[in-house]
Amino acid sequence: MEEFDGEPTVTWIPGVNSQKKQMCFDWGPGEMLVCETSFNKKEKPQMVASCPFIHIIRKDIDVYSKILRKLFNESHGIFVGLQRIEEELTGKSRKAQLVRVSKNYRSVIRACMEEMHQFAVADKDSASGRQFSSQVSILSAMELIWNLCEILFIEVAPAGPLLLYLLDWVRLHVCEVDNLSADVLGSENPSKHESFWSLVTTLVLQGRLDEARQMLSKEADANPASAGMCRVLGDLMRTMPVLSPGNTQTLTELELRWQHWHEECERHLQDGTFASSPRLESLCKVLLGDDAALLEQKELLSNWYHFLVTRLLYSQPTVKPMDLHLYAQSSLDLFLGGESSPEPLDNILMAAFEFDIHQVIKECSIALSNWWFVAHLTDLLDHCKLLQSHNLYFGSNMREFLLLEYASGLFAHHSLWQLGVDYCDHCPELGRVSLELHIERIPLTTEQKALKVLRVCEQRQMTEQVRSICKILAMKAVRNNRLGSALSWSIRAKDAAFATLVSDRFLRDYCERGCFSDLDLIDNLGPAMMLSDRLTFLGKYREFHRLYGEKRFVDAASLLLSLMTSQIAPRSFWMTLLTDALPLLEQKQVIFSAEQTYELLRCLEDLTSGKPLCGEPDAQQLQDDDIETTKVEMLRLALARNLARSIIKEGSLEGS
C-alpha cells in the first residue's frame, strides 16, 4: 500500500450527531448510504430523539451541476470520437488529430465557463451567484492546466516554437489587457489615460510588441519631448528577432541575431538613452529580461507562470523543454519571494513543467471536485502513448481506473447514466463488470426507460442482466394485474418458471370467471408457446375453446383428450377438462369414439382413485365434496351413454 497523500477530508452530514449516536453505512457503486442505528452501548434503552433519515453520500458532486451537464454531454461525444481514431494513423496526422481533440475538449470547457460566468454576473450577490463564480475559477484553472499539458505532452513543442506556444498560453489566460486596451484607446487622449503606462507595460510583458509600439507612437505624438526616446525604444521592439512559424532559419541563427539585439539594448541602457524617462528605462530593462525590473511589475504579471514566460521571452527565447523546470522553479521562488507558499494549482503546473504526468494527474485528482478532468485528460494522454508503463496496485491501470470512477458518478445521476455506458465500453479490463453492476441498479420507472436499458444490455450480450430486467418488469406487471404484459416480458426473458406462474394465473382467472382475458396475446403465441409446459397447455386449451366455438367438435374432442393423455394438462385441471367434455358427450351425434371414451374413463378413474383421504372434513369441504361427487356421477353417466352409442355406431358402420 502507498501512504496517503493528504489527510482525508471530513464530510459533515447535516442532522446527524455522530458523537451520541452509532452510525452505520453501506457502499454502493457510486455512492454511500449512511444512517443512525438504534444500537446503544448503555444498558438502558433510552429513546433519544434521533435522525429519522437515511442519507445518500455522493462523491462526485460536480455531476449534479446543471450547467456542467453540457460539459458532460459534449465531452462524451468527443470522447467517443477519440476512441474511434484509427490506430494505424501515425506520425504527423495522428498528432494533429490528437491536438484537435484536445482543443475540442478545451473549447467545451471554455463554453461552459462563459455560460457560468453569465450566471455569476446575473445574480452576483446571492449564494448561488458566488457558487457560480467559484465554479468559473475552477473551470478556468482546468482549462489552464489542460492547455499547458497540451503544449508540453501532446504538441511536444521543441525549443523555439515552445516559447511561442507558452506565450499564447499566457495571453489566453491573462486576458484583462484586451478590455484595458479598448478602454484606453476609446478615451479622448489615450496617452493621458491613467492606465496608459500599465497597458504599455502589460503589452510588453506579454510580448505583444507591435501593439506596444503603436501605443508608444501615441505617446510620442502627445509628448514631443520624449519622441526621440520613444522612437529608439520602438525600434528596439521592432528589431527583436522572433521565430516566425513559416521561417526556415535555424535556431543557431536566431540565437546569434538575438544576442546582437540583446547587446544593443544593453548598450542603450548603459549609454543612458532613456535616463530622462524612468518609465521607458524600466521598459528597456524588461526587454533585457532583468529579474528585478520584471519583479517590479508583479502586479501586472499577476502570477508566477506569466513571470516565467516573460522572463524566458527576454532572456532565453530558445529554451529547451528539458530545461523548463529549472526556470519554472526559480521563477516560482522569485515570484513568491518566501512570502506565501505555493497553492495546489502552482504545484500542478510545476509538475507539468517537470514533465511528471503522473504527478499532474495525482495532484489534479486531489485538488478538483470532479473526476471529469482527470478521466478525460488521462485518456487523451494515454492515446498519445504516454502512460503505458504505469500500473496501479488497484484496478487495472490509471486510465481505466479514472474513467470508471467518472462513469460511476454518471451512473449515480438520475439522468446522465446513458453517458456512462460508453465510458465502460472503452475500458477493456474492468469496464464490462462495472457496467453489469451499474446497469442493474438503474431505476426502471417506465417501460420506455426499461427498453433503453434493455437495449444497452442486449447490444453487449449481457444475458444475465437482460433476464433480470425482464423479470423485474414481469413482476411489476403481475402486481398490476397486467397478465398479458407479464407474459410478454417472461417470453422475452425466456423465463420458463415465470411463464408457468403467469399461465397458472390465467387458468385460475378462467376457472373463476369462465372466460379468458387477453385473447389477443394468447391467440398469437406462436412458437413462444413452447417456453413452458403450462404455457403450451394454456395455448392449447384456448385452442380447444376456439375449435369448440367454431363447432369443430371432433377436432376439439381429440385435442381435449390429448391434453390429458400427453400429461401436458396439470392434474389439478383435469376435472375442469372432463367437465368441458360433458357438452361434447351430450351432443346429438357421437363425437368421442369408443376408444376415446375408454381413455376418458381411465382419466376419470385416475383422478378419483388418486384422491387421498383427509382427516376431519369441515362443512365447507363436505359441501365441495358433494358437488364433486355429483359431477363425477354425471360424468360417469354421460361416458357410459356415449360408450354405448359409439359402440353401436362403430358396430353398425362396420356392419354396413
Added chain:
Amino acid sequence: MLLRQQQCSNFSSNQTGKCGVYKISKTRWRPLPPGSLQTAETFATGSWDNEENYVSLWSIGDFGNLDSDGGFEGDHQLLCSIKHHGDVMDLQFFDQERIVAASSTGCVTVFLHHPNNRTLSVSQQWTAAHYHTGPGSPSCSNAPCTGIVCNNPEIVTVGEDGRINLFRADHKEAVRTIDNADSSTLHAVTFLRTPEILTVNSIGQLKIWDFRQQGNEPTQILSLTGDRVPLHCVDRHPNQQHVVATGGQDGMLSIWDVRQGTMPVSLLKAHEAEMWEVHFHPSNPDHLFTCSEDGSLWHWDASTDGPEKSSLFHQGGRNSTFLSHSISNQANVHQSLISSWLSTDPAKDRIEITSLLPNRTLSVNSLDVLGPCLVCGTDAEAIYVTRQLFS
C-alpha cells in the same frame, strides 16, 4: 446537413438558473394557422428522465439583436417553459395555443401558451387518466400514459395499462374509456378516420377501434407474423387514410394498407435499434422521416420524379431492401390512386434514404416535420433544427 445548435443560448429573465434543455423525449412544431403562408417558427419540447422535467417552447425566428453572439442562422431561442410532473411521454399541439402532454405519472395535461407575456400555464388536467388496479397496488397506482392524438375537440390517450381514453377539451371527465383494450402496453395512437383510431402495441399488433361501437373489442386486428416484435410508433398517410407506417423494436419500417390483409404491405430494413418515431411529410407525403435509439435520423424519399433530384439525396444514403411483399395485384385500383408507398415493384420504385445527422451517439427520441423545417431531440440533451429540408 444539420448544424449542431447551441443549447440554452438565451435565458429569458424568468428562467434564470434553469437550463430548459434536458434529455429530450418529444419535439413538435406548432401548427400554422390555416391558409397561412409563413414557415414554421415555434416548436415545443418535452424532457424525460430528470428529477424535474419541463415542457418548453422555442422559437427559430430571427431575433436580430437578441442573438448577441451572432450564432448560426436558425439558432433557436427558449421562449418559455413550465415544470411537468413526471417524464413527458408524448406531446401534441391541440390548437395554436394549447399543448397536450402525456406524463409517466398517468396524468394528461393541457398547457396554454400566452404569447404576450411569454408564459405557459396549466389550463386543464386529467390526473390518473391511466392507472393500474391490482393486488400489488394499494388502491390504484398510476400507469404511464404513452401516447396522445388530438383532433380538436377530441383527445385520445393510450397507456401502459392498455386503456384507451377519449377526452373532450371542455369536459372534466373522459367521454369514453375502453378498459383492457389491450393485454399489453399500447405504445402509440393515431386517428384513421374520425371516429376511428388505430393503436400499436408491444406484441406487434395494430388495432382499429371505432368509437361508435360499444364494447371493448377492436373492429380489426393487423399483426406482424411470428415474432411479435413490439411496435413503437405509427403515422397515417396525410392524404390516403388507409396507408399507415409503423416502426418497431427491431428498427424495421412497415407500411400497411388497412383496407386489405392483416399483414404489412412491405417491411423495410431500417435502423439498428428501436424506431421511436415515424412521420410522413404532411404536405409532401412521398417523403418520410424516422428516428431511432441507435442515434440516427433518416429521410426516406419515395418520390419517383426526376433522377437529378434523387441524386442529390443519394449522397451518404443507400437503397433500401424490400424484404417482403405480401400484397396481391390491385388491377381494379386505378394506378394513380396507389400511393408510392404501396407499389410492389421494387425495380421501379427506388426509395432513397439519406442520413440527416452526421455522427451518431445517443438516441434520437423524437422528430417533427412541417414545411421545409425539421426538428429533432436527443438523449445527448441536444435539439437540432434544419430549415432547408428540400434544398
